Amino acid sequence: MSANDDRDPLFRYDDPVFADERLLEITHLPGPDRIVGRDEQMQRVADALNPAIFGSEPNHLFIFGKTGTGKSLISRSVTKRVISEAERDNVTVKYAFIDCGEQNTEASIIKTIAQLVNEPGDSGVSIPDRGLGTGDYYKRLWQAVDRCTDVTIVILDEIDMLEDDEVLRKLSRAGENRRISNSSIGIIGISNKIDFPDHLSERVKSSLSRDELVFSPYDANQLVEILEKRQDAFHDGVLSDDVIPLTAALAAQEHGDARKAIDILRNAGRIAKKQNATRVTANHVRDAKEKTEADRFNELIEGSPQQAKAILYSLTLLTENSTQKEFPTKIIYNQYKEVARQLDFDVLSERRVQEILQEQNFLNVIQSEREGRGRGRGAHAKHRLLENPSIVKKVLLRDSRLAVLEETE
Structure with a gap:
């Protein structure tokens, strides 16, 4: 009997389709020879990070472009090449990649950067998952950066999701404010919102000098x-x-x-x-x-409150049953009240529904725009789905509390 005869028949041990499915995973970082159509952008990122090879402070860089245009891929790829080149001259470059969609608070970002660059034997500090205040995490970050690296590159993906941009000011001015003395920090901010810098606080705008780069589709x-x-x-x-x-x-x-x-x-x-x-x-x-x-x-929408899903469902019904694609808050609210009644939900106020719609706009679930009514008549918001309504409905009805709506149609 061969060893294979002992395998559990419940499972499949051959794959007739995939030779290496990992090559298609989002987390897979392809080699430079597999990167297409981004030579100019790669060079611009390399120019910004080039000083790091010699242990000097890299230029900060903001990268803009729609989803799937290679922003994160190029940033990570070029950074890894910088790390390899720096090693030739015994320069230690480390990097921290932060998804601000998942970690958007100042404390969580500082803690994660510190954990990624820290070598406890060199720094003499540990970075616990919890138990420290934001100020203490900063102190340990500065020690880790100063003692474990010559240059730290911080890549902030979806930087527009930051809860507070103060972290940008402190990271960018760490050397100037003498928080670190033996190392330097470079920031790459990635966003699909080209107007993101307009919303930065004045303190950050004045302290964060950076280059900007746009990725076309x-x-x-x-x-x-x-x-x-x-x-x-x-x-x-x-x-x-x-x-x-x-x-x-x-x-x-x-x-x-x-x-x-x-x-x-x-x-x-x-x-x-x-x-x-x-x-x-x-x-x-x-x-x-x-x-x-x-x-x-x-x-x-994973993790969204059920009231938010009910509001999205209301917008979906309106979109399906009309030639219009955009709807004012009042119309959505009237439809929502009927949906809430069918679900036996407490009916939220129109103001709260407006706030939830704005939250969904911020999360790129819908698109909201303010439209003027004419001189002296103010303005109102209009909202539209960014996804096919049939897809939105199918996903929303996966929620067991909303599934009853399918029976009433």
């Missing part, structure tokens, strides 16, 4: 090339000839989102495998597009 040809450089994630011959062009075309319709293109390709492979198909086809890609959109929207 990928076109369909670039998306094809990106996907072709990932197709070794699949076994040879598994992808039908039309799979990559179709995936690229679908993603190009969504402002050239490479991340979405890769997600669709991966989901197409998973769907094919689940169906025991020997090839990934165009039909798998179309099914994968819907799944990808639903998964993304689910991530956006």
